[in-house]
Amino acid sequence: MASYTDKAGRPIVVVTGMGLVTSLGQGKEDNWAKLTAGQSGIHRITRFPLDSMRTTIAGTVDFLSESGRTAPDLSEQLAQLAADEAIAQSGIGSKGNFPGPLFCAVPPIEIEWPQRRILAQEAAANAAVTYDDLLRAAETHQHGAWHERFLYGSIADHLADRFGTRGQPISLSTACASGNTSIQLGVEAIRRGDCDAALSIATDGSVTAEALIRFSLLSALSTNNEVPEAASRPFSKNRDGFIIAEGAGALVLESLEHAVARGANILGVIEGVGEMADSFHRTRSSPDAKPVIGCMRAALADAGVSPDEIDYINAHGTSTPENDRMEFTGMSAVFGERIGSIPLSSNKSMIGHTLTAAGAIEAVVSVLTIQNGRIPPTINYEMPDPAIPLDVVPNVARDAQVNRVMSNSFGFGGQNVCVIMTGEPA
């Protein structure tokens, strides 16, 4: 019998259930088929009018009942579907009784325009509308449900009720690294012995007109509107920004001992997680990539493996000019000359940038990559960027034995988190 602890003497943390929703569809099976077929989920936005918008494409999830309602409504439904799938696969606990805490990454939440407009109409101000009018309307009408809906904690709270997770759930954000942080918190809790299992979810259903405009004003989004499927071009010379998108990923994490004791099927191992913050700028990464390098090295050290033992990288690869260059610089320092020959791909070429959810979705895809021995491609790679020579598994999926994956996530506010995953417990 193999040991239940890793090289550092800590409980080994395994994945026993995974769930996924993206613009490509609901569930691992559907997503995996489309991701390995090189299919794009990016399309013209239909949720709101596009007159005067600089960007008119996104990877919105339009096929759910909450699509087009508020950001927390859709984000909650995405999270719930992903977690339903993950928990069902793992067979852990019993219905409505998950034996561990919930770590839930959620997008920004605030009262939205439809609600503001209703309040303004109820206030019936004679002159210019101010927030005093909205307050007066709120006091004299019954909108109590909006209070809960627009609290940051409400998504995780409702999920905690549904799945019966233990204790107060943690709602979190590390911007575009949030998904990896939700996994990291679960791994740490199990390693500390706080719990035997944890539910890590990251969700984002926040593509509203205002969200699109805000990112657009920061010049972060692609404006390659003509052919939506071809707009996300990670690591290509003609990349021009990311494609905003929606989705959710969920993972059931357990100590190996707990999983073995209940006869669970082990899908993968979270070997290590590393993080390092960047103090350079609010939206830009340190040009020397030091924080990213430190983050990757911290993940390798936490996993107790050397760079040579990584045989596939699930890149952050947002398709912005800056991220992809900086990620290359960072990886070059960590992996040396070998970086040009390690297969690496960006799921975002197909599903866009799911922001808060990205890390968890990409972790699920990383484990699927190991399980299936097949690497999803980086699509739209027609014009390689000579400044960042990489094997991006261009355009077509590749069969390959993958034993160990590094998955990168970097975000606004200097957030960097890397996760190392493998298939079999050592």
Next chain:
Amino acid sequence: MSERRDVWITGIGLVSSLGEGLEAHWAALNEGKPVVDETGFAPYVVHPLAKINFDAQIAKKGDQRQMEPWQRIGTYAAGLALDSAGIKGNKDILGTTDMVVAAGGGERDQSVDGAILTEIEKQPKPDVFLNEQLQSNLRPTLFLAQLSNLLAGNISIVHGVTGSSRTFMGEESSGTDAVRIGFSRIAAGTSEIALVGGAYNAERRDMLLLYALKHLAKHAPWSPVLKNANGVPTGSAGAFLVLESPEHATARGAKPIAKLSGIWSERARRGDEGAIEATLATMIATARGDTAEGTAILSAASGAPEPTKAEALVLERSGLPVRSVTDRVGHGLEAQMPVALAIAALSVAQGRLFPPLAGEALEKPFDEALKRVIVTGVGHWRGEGVALVESVD
């Protein structure tokens, strides 16, 4: 698991309506007069932030301009905490300092919103009008001032804290959990030093609106929350603690202000009768252990009617001396547990409890030497938190 380590509080940064820093707070707590604004946000009462010279902790005006007030308050308080711990500007230590921040969202541009709402219903295509207005009138950088994790981002930029950076949301419990995760990692030996805390700007109508939707924003006049739980009196505040392992602190010659002996987070099923009372009583019993000697309770009760009545009942039954933090500085939502912990650490370091407040019947004089403070915080809609702060012998 290996032995748990002690966790020391070696730095505190605190700003509120009572002023900035520990000395100013101790003086004001003993004076016993809350600072409230009952007219500026009428009909509501808020505790406004004391006048702060932000330049003292955020040297670059450019950095200040990139922040909304809640971020400035938090970045300022974080700087005070690093100063207090004696690690300000110490790149080696700050590069390994783990940060966990409790945050909500940022402020809206209320004049842009108001102008849009004034005209939108007159438009033939309201949604198109909305998008045009937002595109031409939203400041690009406002988004960054609104993102929850950008308080942590600003602390990294301004103060150079880069070991790690995590942001928790989820109202009051995010403050409890931010401290709990920082604490747990140090106790388990996977972190040596952490900066944990949060900030809140109460002087904003968009935030009052969230409470007002549930008719929970406290109307003037001000009154004590445990006696008269008729709404949340919000208060601007920022509080950060530097948590540290005794080994790490001793090696750099730092002295503890107090010891954080435990922090617990729970979620009562509030639909069930008596759930808050049962949950909170159990948590207090765990924190209290088998002695009540030199022990007091600092309550971070919100003032929201149901949960605060439940909390007050449990506090009364505990038989321990009680003080309401919210009566003194208002309720800072995500920041409230860090604020209460800062005041708890300050009190045990002083070795005595500050005097009761007139009108808060639960507060009784307590003249014994103070050695331990149990902090309680029952969220205004969800989440119960309890912590134990003890003096270091």
